[in-house]
Amino acid sequence: MSTAVETPSSAPMSTDLRRVAVVSAKSAIAYTAVTAAMALLLLLVPRDGDVRYRMGAEGDAVRLPDVALPGMAVAWVCVAIAALVSVAAWALLRVQRKPSVWLGILLGVVLLVAFLSWSGAGSQQDLPVTRLVGGAVLLSVPILFGALGGVIGERAGVVNIAIESQLLLGAFAAAITGSLTDSPVAGLVAAIVAGMLVAVVLGVFTITYKVDQVIVGVVLNVLVVGLTSFFYSEVLVPNAERLNDTERFKPIAIPVLSDVPIFGPALFRQSLLVYLAYLAVPVVWFALYRTRWGLRLRAVGEHPQAADTVGIKVELTRYRALLIAGGVVGLGGAFYTVVSVSSFGKEMTAGAGFIALAAVIFGKWDPVRAAMAALLFGFAANLKDMLSLVGAPVPSQFMLMLPYVVTLFAVAGLVGKSRAPAADGEPYIKE
Amino acid sequence: MSVDDSQLGGTSVAAPQHVGDEPPVRPAGTKAPDDGDRWREALRRVTSGGWAVSLGAVVLAVLAGSVMIAVTDKGVQDASGYFFSRPQDTFSAIGSAVGGAYAALFRGAVWDFRADDFAGGIKPFMSSLNFATPLIGAGLGVALAFRAGLFNIGGRGQMLVAAAAAGWVGFGVDLPIVLHLVVAMTAGIAAGAIWSGIAGLLKAATGAHEVITTIMLNYVAFYLISYMLATPGLLQAPGSSNPKTPPMADTVIMPRLLGAQYKLNLGFVFALVAVVLVWWLLNRSRLGFAFRAVGENPDAARVAGIDVRRTTVxxxxxxxxxxxxxxxxxxxxxxxxxxxxxxxAGIGFDAITVALLGRSTPFGVLAAAILFGAFKAGGSVMQASENVPIEIVLVIQSLIVLFIAAPPLVRAVFHLPQPGARPKKRARRQPKEVAA
Known part of the structure; x- marks a missing residue:
C-alpha cells in the first residue's frame, strides 16, 4: 500500500476519508498507550528520593552544577506533558491531521526523562547525562553505517541482508591490518575493502547471475561467520600479538564545540570514525537526492526498465551502488576492532547487521530517517548500561529488552506499512 | 509490485509521506502486499538446478573447504617452506590434512569405519539424524512462511519460548506418562505459534514488516527467557544460582527410538510426521492453497476472495x-x-539455510536438514580428532547453497551443457517485470 493512502487530506469528509481517519488513529492510540503504561508504572511502583543528573564532564571549560530533583515529581510532570501530547494527537485527529514527527520525538523524550527520573530516584549514583548521550552516539556508529549502506543498496534495487557479514568481515580485516601496521587508519581502509569484497560477491550472484538477493544475503552471513571464525581459531589465536592487537583511535576533541555544556563532550570528544559518521549522513543524503548519480541510482531502484530506456546502465549502476554501500558498511565494521576494543572475536558483531536492516526499514529507506533509527538503537543499547549504573529497580533483562519492545511498538504504531523502492529485490533482465 | 502502487507512490524525495489528495483506490480493508514479492521469489530462484548442478556445487564447496584446511594446516605450512626442493612433501601434507579432515567428517556423520560391528558403525548416522530433528521442524517453519511470501527470521525467539513453555510443563507439572508429553508438546508448539503469530498479527493489523518484528521478537524472547531462567520459581532450578532449569521429569522425556546407545528419539518421528503434514497442508488443503496463492500473487489471491490478512496470521x-x-x-x-x-543453538538461523537449500518444499527441507545434521555431527568429530575448527562446516554449507542457487556459474565451472530449453540468463515471468 502506498503511503498516500494513509495520509489524511483536507478534502471534504467522504466514506474514504473516514477510513483514512481510522488508519491514522494509530499514532494517537500508540501515544496514549505508552503514556498510560508509564503512568501505571509510576502508580504501581512508586519510588522515593531524589534523582541526580550530572551535567558536566571532566575537562569542561564551563562546569555545570549537578541537578538533584525529586524523582517521582519529575516523572509525573513528564507524564503530564506526555498526556498533553496524546491529547494533542487526538485533537489533530479530529481535524484530520496527522501528528508531526516532532510531537512523536517530544513524547519520546519526556517519557524517557520520566523513566530515567523514576529509575534514578533514591540512587546513590549520579546519572551522567553526557555519557547518556555520548555513549548512545558511539554505540550507534556501526548500526548507522550499516543502515546507510543498506539504504544505498536498496534504493538501487538490491536488498542487502548481508550487512551483518560486511560488518563482521570489516571488523576482521581492520583487526588484522590494524595490528600488522599499528595504524588504525590502515585498519579503516582494510575494513572498507572488506565490505566492498562482500559487496562484489553479492553483486556477482545477484546482479550477474540473478540469484535471489535474500538467499545470497542470508548465505553470505553464514559464509562470513564461518570464514572469520575459522581463521580466527586457526590464525588469529595462535598469533594474537602480531595479528590481533590493534592500536585504537584516540578521541579527538573539537575546539570550541567540545566545550558546549552537556552536548559538547558527548558529541565532540569522539574518535575519527564517529565524526565520519556525522559526515556520512548528510553526504549520503546529498548524493542520493541532489546528484545525478543519486537520481540514476533511485531510478534504477524504482523502475529499471524506464531507466534502461533512457540510457542508464542498470547493472553497472547497481554494481557501483553496491560497492559504495559495501565500503560504507565496512567502515562500520571497523568500529568493532579499532574503536570499541582492540581485538577481533568470533561473531563479535552480534546481530548489529540485522538491527541495521531493521533501521533501514524503520527509516523507510531514507538515509536521515535510517540514521535516526540507528541512533535510537544505539541509545537503547547505551541506556541499559546507564540504568545498571544507577541500580534500576527493574530486572536487567527487562532493561535489555526495552529497545526491542520500543521498536516493535514504533514499527507497529508509528511507522506502519513501509514502502520499499519498487524494484527492490528484483533482478533486472534486459529484454 | 502492483500497477496501482507505481501509480500512487512516485520516487518521493526525503519524506515519503507526501500528502496526496488522490482518494485511495482500494476498497477498505485491503492492502497491497508490495513487500511480499520481495521474498516471494525466494524459493523459485533455487529451483531448476538439477542433479549435476547440485553435485557440482557440493564438489566446489568441498574444494573450497579443502583449500582452507590445507592453508591453515601446520604440516602443510612447514612442508611448503622447502617446496622447491621437495614439492612432494607439500602435496602429501596437503593430502593428509585434507583427507584426514574429511575422513573424520565422514566418520562422525555417516559411518564409523573404525567401529567393530554394524551397531557401532551406524552410530554417527543416528547422531546426524538426531541433529537433523530440530532442523526439520524449524526448516519447515521457515519454508512454509517463504511459500506465503513471508520471511520468518524469528526462529530463535520462537524456539526459545517454545522450549520454555514445554520445559516448564516438563519439569514443573506432575502428570501421567503419555499425557505429560502430550501436554508439554502442546504447550511448546502453542507458545511458538503465539510468538510467531504476534508478528503475523502486527503485519496484518498495521503492516509492520515481518523482518523487523521477528528480529525484535527474537531479542524480546531471549531476554524474557533469560529473566525467567534467573528467577527462582519461574524456570530456574531450585537451590541453584545458575541460569538453568531443573532436568525434565521422567514422564515427559521422549523415549529413544533404537535403544539407549543411539541418541535418536521420538522427536525425529514427530519431525517426520510434521513433514508429511506440511506436505498435505501445502498441496492438498484449502488453507495451504491460500498460503501459496498469497505467496505467489497477493493481489490475485485477494481478487479470488482470499482474506490476505487472515492468511498472513x-x-x-x-x-x-x-x-x-x-x-x-x-x-x-x-x-x-x-x-x-x-x-x-543457532537452529533458528540454520533453518533459513535449510529452507533455502530444500527449496521450501517439505521433502526438500527433510533432505537438507539431514545433510546439515550430518555436517553438524561430523563437524564436531572433525574438530575433536583433527583440530579443524567446526566453523569450516558453515563455510561448506553456505557455499553449497550459494552455488546451487547459481546454476549458470556451476555449469560454467564444470563446462556442463546449458539446458536447451532455458536461455543463458534464465528468463523470468515477463508480466511481473512489466508491472514492476
Missing part, C-alpha cells in the same frame, strides 16, 4: 508452531538435563 501461526516443535523436541528429547538460554 495463519501462516505465521503454523510456521511458529513448527519451529515450536523444534524447540520442544530439543528440551524433551535431546537436552533433557535442563536447559539455558542457548537452547536454540
Amino acid at each position: 495463519s501462516v505465521m501461526l503454523v510456521a511458529g508452531g513448527l519451529i515450536g516443535l523444534a524447540g520442544t523436541t530439543q528440551v524433551l528429547g535431546t537436552v533433557t538435563t535442563g536447559f539455558s538460554s542457548d537452547i536454540d
Whole structure:
C-alpha cells in the first residue's frame, strides 16, 4: 500500500476519508498507550528520593552544577506533558491531521526523562547525562553505517541482508591490518575493502547471475561467520600479538564545540570514525537526492526498465551502488576492532547487521530517517548500561529488552506499512 | 509490485509521506502486499538446478573447504617452506590434512569405519539424524512462511519460548506418562505459534514488516527467557544460582527410538510426521492453497476472495508452531538435563539455510536438514580428532547453497551443457517485470 493512502487530506469528509481517519488513529492510540503504561508504572511502583543528573564532564571549560530533583515529581510532570501530547494527537485527529514527527520525538523524550527520573530516584549514583548521550552516539556508529549502506543498496534495487557479514568481515580485516601496521587508519581502509569484497560477491550472484538477493544475503552471513571464525581459531589465536592487537583511535576533541555544556563532550570528544559518521549522513543524503548519480541510482531502484530506456546502465549502476554501500558498511565494521576494543572475536558483531536492516526499514529507506533509527538503537543499547549504573529497580533483562519492545511498538504504531523502492529485490533482465 | 502502487507512490524525495489528495483506490480493508514479492521469489530462484548442478556445487564447496584446511594446516605450512626442493612433501601434507579432515567428517556423520560391528558403525548416522530433528521442524517453519511470501527470521525467539513453555510443563507439572508429553508438546508448539503469530498479527493489523518484528521478537524472547531462567520459581532450578532449569521429569522425556546407545528419539518421528503434514497442508488443503496463492500473487489471491490478512496470521501461526516443535523436541528429547538460554543453538538461523537449500518444499527441507545434521555431527568429530575448527562446516554449507542457487556459474565451472530449453540468463515471468 502506498503511503498516500494513509495520509489524511483536507478534502471534504467522504466514506474514504473516514477510513483514512481510522488508519491514522494509530499514532494517537500508540501515544496514549505508552503514556498510560508509564503512568501505571509510576502508580504501581512508586519510588522515593531524589534523582541526580550530572551535567558536566571532566575537562569542561564551563562546569555545570549537578541537578538533584525529586524523582517521582519529575516523572509525573513528564507524564503530564506526555498526556498533553496524546491529547494533542487526538485533537489533530479530529481535524484530520496527522501528528508531526516532532510531537512523536517530544513524547519520546519526556517519557524517557520520566523513566530515567523514576529509575534514578533514591540512587546513590549520579546519572551522567553526557555519557547518556555520548555513549548512545558511539554505540550507534556501526548500526548507522550499516543502515546507510543498506539504504544505498536498496534504493538501487538490491536488498542487502548481508550487512551483518560486511560488518563482521570489516571488523576482521581492520583487526588484522590494524595490528600488522599499528595504524588504525590502515585498519579503516582494510575494513572498507572488506565490505566492498562482500559487496562484489553479492553483486556477482545477484546482479550477474540473478540469484535471489535474500538467499545470497542470508548465505553470505553464514559464509562470513564461518570464514572469520575459522581463521580466527586457526590464525588469529595462535598469533594474537602480531595479528590481533590493534592500536585504537584516540578521541579527538573539537575546539570550541567540545566545550558546549552537556552536548559538547558527548558529541565532540569522539574518535575519527564517529565524526565520519556525522559526515556520512548528510553526504549520503546529498548524493542520493541532489546528484545525478543519486537520481540514476533511485531510478534504477524504482523502475529499471524506464531507466534502461533512457540510457542508464542498470547493472553497472547497481554494481557501483553496491560497492559504495559495501565500503560504507565496512567502515562500520571497523568500529568493532579499532574503536570499541582492540581485538577481533568470533561473531563479535552480534546481530548489529540485522538491527541495521531493521533501521533501514524503520527509516523507510531514507538515509536521515535510517540514521535516526540507528541512533535510537544505539541509545537503547547505551541506556541499559546507564540504568545498571544507577541500580534500576527493574530486572536487567527487562532493561535489555526495552529497545526491542520500543521498536516493535514504533514499527507497529508509528511507522506502519513501509514502502520499499519498487524494484527492490528484483533482478533486472534486459529484454 | 502492483500497477496501482507505481501509480500512487512516485520516487518521493526525503519524506515519503507526501500528502496526496488522490482518494485511495482500494476498497477498505485491503492492502497491497508490495513487500511480499520481495521474498516471494525466494524459493523459485533455487529451483531448476538439477542433479549435476547440485553435485557440482557440493564438489566446489568441498574444494573450497579443502583449500582452507590445507592453508591453515601446520604440516602443510612447514612442508611448503622447502617446496622447491621437495614439492612432494607439500602435496602429501596437503593430502593428509585434507583427507584426514574429511575422513573424520565422514566418520562422525555417516559411518564409523573404525567401529567393530554394524551397531557401532551406524552410530554417527543416528547422531546426524538426531541433529537433523530440530532442523526439520524449524526448516519447515521457515519454508512454509517463504511459500506465503513471508520471511520468518524469528526462529530463535520462537524456539526459545517454545522450549520454555514445554520445559516448564516438563519439569514443573506432575502428570501421567503419555499425557505429560502430550501436554508439554502442546504447550511448546502453542507458545511458538503465539510468538510467531504476534508478528503475523502486527503485519496484518498495521503492516509492520515481518523482518523487523521477528528480529525484535527474537531479542524480546531471549531476554524474557533469560529473566525467567534467573528467577527462582519461574524456570530456574531450585537451590541453584545458575541460569538453568531443573532436568525434565521422567514422564515427559521422549523415549529413544533404537535403544539407549543411539541418541535418536521420538522427536525425529514427530519431525517426520510434521513433514508429511506440511506436505498435505501445502498441496492438498484449502488453507495451504491460500498460503501459496498469497505467496505467489497477493493481489490475485485477494481478487479470488482470499482474506490476505487472515492468511498472513495463519501462516505465521503454523510456521511458529513448527519451529515450536523444534524447540520442544530439543528440551524433551535431546537436552533433557535442563536447559539455558542457548537452547536454540543457532537452529533458528540454520533453518533459513535449510529452507533455502530444500527449496521450501517439505521433502526438500527433510533432505537438507539431514545433510546439515550430518555436517553438524561430523563437524564436531572433525574438530575433536583433527583440530579443524567446526566453523569450516558453515563455510561448506553456505557455499553449497550459494552455488546451487547459481546454476549458470556451476555449469560454467564444470563446462556442463546449458539446458536447451532455458536461455543463458534464465528468463523470468515477463508480466511481473512489466508491472514492476
